[in-house]
Amino acid sequence: MNAFEFIGELARRWRTFAWIASGVVMLGTALIVAMPTTYTSSTRLLVSIAGSTTFEAYQNDDVARERINSYIPLLTSEVVSQRVVDELRSSQTAEQLAERVSAARVPPNTSLIDVSVSARSAEDARALADAYAAEFISYTRALETPTGMGAQKVRVTQVSGASNPRSDVPVRLALGIPTALIAIVLGGAAVWIRSGSARGRHPELVQPLKGK
The missing domain is CATH 3.30.1890 (Bacterial polysaccharide co-polymerase-like)
Incomplete structure (x- = not known):
């Protein structure tokens, strides 16, 4: 799967990406808020x-x-x-x-x-x-x-x-940046896995690009 195909998969499976990414962000935010202030x-x-x-x-x-x-x-x-x-x-x-x-x-x-x-x-x-x-x-x-x-x-x-x-509140707020990056990566990974799984079950969906 090349970059253009992956972008297409993201557009088709945006709900999967949104669910995973938002879940990671919510979990990370909860952990950051729960940390005692020092x-x-x-x-x-x-x-x-x-x-x-x-x-x-x-x-x-x-x-x-x-x-x-x-x-x-x-x-x-x-x-x-x-x-x-x-x-x-x-x-x-x-x-x-x-x-x-x-x-x-x-x-x-x-x-x-x-x-x-x-x-x-x-x-x-x-x-x-x-x-x-x-x-x-x-x-x-x-x-x-x-x-x-x-x-x-x-x-x-x-x-x-x-x-x-x-x-340490500013430091804890700065943790939101890596949390967001992790959320994006895991959301993209979920889309990649689901897309690969779907292609494995339905190989007829895979259409190799040929020179025109």
Whole structure:
């Protein structure tokens, strides 16, 4: 079946296409609407090391950037999330909370870390973001000790408070585009299958095109 024949089949079997496509759209829309709204708030941390000389300051920048490589997985670990759960007396487990946290270095290769936390309400998202910053700073303060070079000490500070929470509604609305595409593909596939089945039962309907 070539493209022109398929278009003809679509015109003849438009009801099949409409039923399948509309059914997929309705199902996809129902699933999107049923998804709970999630809010995300972010905060920014700065990793720095105090140095007594200019040369040490350059070295400290390198050390701070390297420290970030270990801080990022630590931020998303259950070690820090358990401290947040205890502080806020949350009903979530440390494991559940850790799954809602993401951390990433602010490009390009800076000493800044963006920490994002998602929750079911805007208030919870903002509170969790600030709590994560406070608990991580407290935790790293207890971990870090002087390196022995010019009384250096790794420090983490919160350079921006929790941002206004943003919802995932725009992302969910964007899912309507792939849903519509899937509906069109499945509707066309249904027409193709029905057409092939009909041709198999009635081969006399198949008229090969010949040159005129």
